[in-house]
Amino acid sequence: MEQTRTTHSRRSFLKSSLLAGGGLMISFSWLPKAGQANTPHHPVAPEAWNELTGYVRIYPDNSITILNPNPEFGQNVMTSLPMMVAEELEADWKKIVVEMGPHDSTKLGAQFTGGSNSVRMYWRPLREAGAAARQMLLQAAAESWSVPIEELTTRAAIIYHEKTGKSGTYGSFASKAATLPVPKGMKLKAPKDFKVVRNSQKNVEGIKIVSGQPLFGIDYKVDGMLIAMIQHPPAFGMKLKSFDATQTLKMPGIKDVFTLKLYEEGFEQGGFDTRSFNDLLVVVGNTTWEVMNARKKLIVDWVPAGDTKDTFGGRGTKREVTVPGALESTTAQLAKMEEYAQKPAQQLRKDGDPETAFKNAAQIIERTYNAPFLAHNCMEPMNFFAHVTAEKALLAGPLQAPGWSEPTLAKLLQLPAEKIEIQMTRMGGGFGRRAYGHYLYEVALIAKKVQAPVKLIYTREDDMTYGIYRPMYTATYRAALDANKKLIAFHVKGGGIPEHAIHANRFPAGAVDNYLAEGWQIPSNITIGAFRAPRSNFNAAAEQSFLDELAEAMGKDPIDFRLELLQKVKEKPVGRNNEYDVDRYTGILKLVKEKSGWGKPENNKYNRGVAAYFCHNSYAAHVVDIVMRNNRPYVERVYSAIDCGIVINPDAATNMVEGAVIDGIGNAFYGKLSHKDGAAEQSNFHNYRMIRHSEAPAKIEVHFVQNDIDPTGLGEPPFPPVFGAVANALYKLNKKRHYNQPYLNNPLQSGTVTNNKKPF
Amino acid sequence: MLKLTINKKVYNLDIDPETPLLWALRDVIGLVGTKYGCGMAQCGACVVHLNGEAVRSCVTRVSRAAGKEVVTIEGLSDNNDHPLQQAWLELDVSQCGYCQAGQIMSAAVLLRENKNPTDKDINSAMEGNICRCGTYLRIHKAIQLAADIQRKGSK
Numbered sequence: 001m002e003q004t005r006t007t008h009s010r011r012s013f014l015k016s017s018l019l020a021g022g023g024l025m026i027s028f029s030w031l032p033k034a035g036q037a038n039t040p041h042h043p044v045a046p047e048a049w050n051e052l053t054g055y056v057r058i059y060p061d062n063s064i065t066i067l068n069p070n071p072e073f074g075q076n077v078m079t080s081l082p083m084m085v086a087e088e089l090e091a092d093w094k095k096i097v098v099e100m101g102p103h104d105s106t107k108l109g110a111q112f113t114g115g116s117n118s119v120r121m122y123w124r125p126l127r128e129a130g131a132a133a134r135q136m137l138l139q140a141a142a143e144s145w146s147v148p149i150e151e152l153t154t155r156a157a158i159i160y161h162e163k164t165g166k167s168g169t170y171g172s173f174a175s176k177a178a179t180l181p182v183p184k185g186m187k188l189k190a191p192k193d194f195k196v197v198r199n200s201q202k203n204v205e206g207i208k209i210v211s212g213q214p215l216f217g218i219d220y221k222v223d224g225m226l227i228a229m230i231q232h233p234p235a236f237g238m239k240l241k242s243f244d245a246t247q248t249l250k251m252p253g254i255k256d257v258f259t260l261k262l263y264e265e266g267f268e269q270g271g272f273d274t275r276s277f278n279d280l281l282v283v284v285g286n287t288t289w290e291v292m293n294a295r296k297k298l299i300v301d302w303v304p305a306g307d308t309k310d311t312f313g314g315r316g317t318k319r320e321v322t323v324p325g326a327l328e329s330t331t332a333q334l335a336k337m338e339e340y341a342q343k344p345a346q347q348l349r350k351d352g353d354p355e356t357a358f359k360n361a362a363q364i365i366e367r368t369y370n371a372p373f374l375a376h377n378c379m380e381p382m383n384f385f386a387h388v389t390a391e392k393a394l395l396a397g398p399l400q401a402p403g404w405s406e407p408t409l410a411k412l413l414q415l416p417a418e419k420i421e422i423q424m425t426r427m428g429g430g431f432g433r434r435a436y437g438h439y440l441y442e443v444a445l446i447a448k449k450v451q452a453p454v455k456l457i458y459t460r461e462d463d464m465t466y467g468i469y470r471p472m473y474t475a476t477y478r479a480a481l482d483a484n485k486k487l488i489a490f491h492v493k494g495g496g497i498p499e500h501a502i503h504a505n506r507f508p509a510g511a512v513d514n515y516l517a518e519g520w521q522i523p524s525n526i527t528i529g530a531f532r533a534p535r536s537n538f539n540a541a542a543e544q545s546f547l548d549e550l551a552e553a554m555g556k557d558p559i560d561f562r563l564e565l566l567q568k569v570k571e572k573p574v575g576r577n578n579e580y581d582v583d584r585y586t587g588i589l590k591l592v593k594e595k596s597g598w599g600k601p602e603n604n605k606y607n608r609g610v611a612a613y614f615c616h617n618s619y620a621a622h623v624v625d626i627v628m629r630n631n632r633p634y635v636e637r638v639y640s641a642i643d644c645g646i647v648i649n650p651d652a653a654t655n656m657v658e659g660a661v662i663d664g665i666g667n668a669f670y671g672k673l674s675h676k677d678g679a680a681e682q683s684n685f686h687n688y689r690m691i692r693h694s695e696a697p698a699k700i701e702v703h704f705v706q707n708d709i710d711p712t713g714l715g716e717p718p719f720p721p722v723f724g725a726v727a728n729a730l731y732k733l734n735k736k737r738h739y740n741q742p743y744l745n746n747p748l749q750s751g752t753v754t755n756n757k758k759p760f
Numbered sequence: 761m762l763k764l765t766i767n768k769k770v771y772n773l774d775i776d777p778e779t780p781l782l783w784a785l786r787d788v789i790g791l792v793g794t795k796y797g798c799g800m801a802q803c804g805a806c807v808v809h810l811n812g813e814a815v816r817s818c819v820t821r822v823s824r825a826a827g828k829e830v831v832t833i834e835g836l837s838d839n840n841d842h843p844l845q846q847a848w849l850e851l852d853v854s855q856c857g858y859c860q861a862g863q864i865m866s867a868a869v870l871l872r873e874n875k876n877p878t879d880k881d882i883n884s885a886m887e888g889n890i891c892r893c894g895t896y897l898r899i900h901k902a903i904q905l906a907a908d909i910q911r912k913g914s915k
Contacts, residue, residue, distance in 0.1 A: 074856030200852075203852050205854075206848070206852060209860050210849060210861075210864060212792070212794070212832065213793065214793075216795075218795070218796065252776065289776075289780060379797050379890065379891075380856075380858045428857070429856045429892050459799060655853075655855060656855070658895070659855055659894035660894070662896055663892070666894070684799075685797075685803050690890050690892070691894070693882075693886040693899070694886075694887055698879075
């Protein structure tokens with residue numbers, strides 16, 4: 001069995017330079033092997049090798065600035081990444097100033113926030129940058145004092161030579177250090193020596209957040225800035241035919257109304273250039289309210305777009321994809337999924353002889369699970385600022401991966417990449433949505449046209465109905481038991497619009513002698529994108545519910561059943577390429593069992609559900625305790641066990657897991673974006689049900705497995721298993737299995753439930 | 761001309777009286793701590809105080825604020841040391857942070873009216889504020905901590 005890859009092969013180099021006005025600046029370039037980024041539905045990955053740069057700046061007055069390389073969307077990299085630098089630098093964390101770093105088109109790569117990548121990716125290079133800076137400062141001090149470097153010690157950005165009683169600040173040696181060569185092969189601290197990392201540090205932007213300082217893209221403002229909004233078609237599959245803007249143009253503060261094509265015909269899109277609508281009807285004016293109001297006065301004729309073609313480029317290949325023009329409805333989509341589920345599908349993995357095993361089975365359990373599209377609903381709606389001239393472009397706003405958007409921007413604006421500056425603001429949520437830069441391209445073209453600085457704002461309705469949703473998924477699971485109720489075969493066949501979610505090499509693959517995984521997909525004009533733990537967020541609902549039902553059919557405890565399967569993988573794994581690490585998977589199950597008091601009589605008053613899942617290199621298990629409160633199911637307590645390797649910032653990591661649990665409960669209970677005749681049926685929070693304050697659990701107890709494994713990522717892994725644990729707890733509550741999401745908010749109604757009703 | 765007092769400062773605005781207070785604050789006055797989230801009083805990101813009452817500024821006409829006292833997150837305290845701000849920092853509540861100004865402004869009215877809020881009081885006062893990151897648990901604890909800080913401060 002292959003171990004999970006937790007480190008990247010890489011070559012890295014550090015560079016030092018003298019700051020203007022004195023001081024030391026360490027930059028590093030790092031060429032990691034990327035490719036772990038979770039791209040949702042297209043094969044185009046970021047360049048295989050990216051270059052990343054970060055900076056440590058030490059000034060003569062001993063102030064130290066660390067630039068954070070990756071954009072912040074609430075996962076707290078603004079704090080955790082600089083902590084890693086500070087650890088090796090031996091600086092006083094409380095005095096360090098953290099700033100958002102720049103996007104550099106030549107030296108920097110994607111700077112992608114997502115895929116639970118940031119901490120994992122920067123773990124070595126950022127510590128190396130800190131260690132190099134410290135080493136050079138020591139070297140400078142040793143030379144100045146004429147003492148051996150080995151006799152020097154550091155504490156809180158001060159260098160000490162005990163024998164002579166000499167001491168000096170980092171800042172006093174910074175300019176000299178900048179003239180020295182950058183050391184090679186630095187020795188990094190052992191985990192037992194960590195002082196900053198593994199100790200909870202407060203969010204460096206906390207004070208700015210609670211005092212309402214401008215931090216977000218929507219807060220960005222320059223003199224003379226205009227506001228733009230786009231009137232998108234009312235439904236997927238529609239396009240603009242004609243418009244009358246007479247009334248709009250008469251409204252106060254309105255500058256212009258015009259149309260733009262986002263991509264010219266045949267434009268080669270990159271993997272994250274998804275857009276739902278290509279003809280942009282744009283209203284530009286002075287203030288948000290004026291534009292919002294005037295836009296309502298547009299008289300627009302929309303027509304069905306019919307089938308359209310998208311052209312995808314990158315990696316030296318070019319391919320055309322037909323986007324079907326039908327105006328889709330959820331009921332028809334479900335019927336179509338049922339039809340496709342009966343057809344032959346692509347085989348993704350096969351071990352042993354599943355066909356024969358199913359034929360010889362004493363008992364077959366078959367269950368089908370469905371889940372709807374989900375909208376990301378970032379609290380800050382999509383927006384971006386642009387100022388474009390003939391020579392250069394400045395863009396600023398919330399974006400998860402500037403490096404993925406820049407090449408497209410360069411093509412659209414016909415400017416060289418080095419003439420494009422993208423500033424990354426704090427994001428009011430991302431969850432995958434802001435990896436797709438269409439709104440940045442839109443504002444760039446608008447700014448070019450109006451020849452003024454302009455900010456594009458999506459209203460909540462624009463945002464929610466635009467697309468880039470979590471796909472609509474289905475999966476049918478089958479298990480074959482022999483006469484002794486032993487599991488002899490396992491089959492999963494998954495599909496979706498427009499992709500399936502199946503991870504063929506994940507648990508329980510490897511644990512069953514006869515195993516088959518298959519997938520199929522239905523093309524659609526409804527656009528999709530990565531949504532916190534793409535695909536896993538459905539699999540962990542379906543698979544973990546199925547395993548729970550299977551355990552019941554086999555008369556086993558659901559945790560013990562999983563542990564038995566894992567023991568089998570440990571002793572005699574079936575097949576190759578099992579993605580997960582058995583010991584880590586087992587570890588979280590045992591930890592959650594212990595911490596939740598699983599099986600203890602005092603917990604009998606709760607309806608308990610358990611689920612565990614591996615994704616994005618980390619492991620998460622939850623035990624969810626549901627009670628009835630005011631005639632509604634309420635998740636009162638949650639116990640979480642997480643293995644993400646070394647935890648950089650424990651309290652912030654705990655916050656992230658708590659958030660993932662609440663986010664998971666909300667989406668499992670209520671999350672649903674449905675369609676009628678191509679139009680989204682939910683447009684704002686009055687009809688898209690979000691979890692509310694009183695529905696958050698009274699207690700979420702988060703436990704991290706203590707080990708010294710290099711960090712393996714945390715933003716996504718705790719999210720998917722919440723769905724399964726909730727479904728399994730709901731079953732305990734009302735003795736009804738929940739196959740269709742959202743569990744409490746008009747679940748999808750599917751004809752396949754006939755299978756689900758068969759007793760086992 | 762509309763005369764408004766915002767965070768103890770007087771503004772004379774030449775503005776369409778129908779304009780929501782939210783956009784007057786953000787686009788005209790330049791106080792952007794108050795956030796746009798839904799525009800229909802569903803999410804609470806835009807909560808400000810109007811004569812001491814929590815209102816959704818996205819559906820409050822600026823004309824309604826004329827002659828009245830408006831307090832936004834920027835003016836909640838003189839030194840960012842309102843008990844809620846202290847508690848929010850102490851418990852490191854924020855994730856993305858976008859909704860937190862609205863959360864704090866809703867909680868501030870609760871704490872002024874109710875020195876010892878129960879779980880139920882907090883739940884009902886905060887039900888209108890959505891946090892997409894799911895920091896509700898910490899918000900809840902921070903309000904309890906702020907109530908503690910407030911009680912100790914008033915002794």
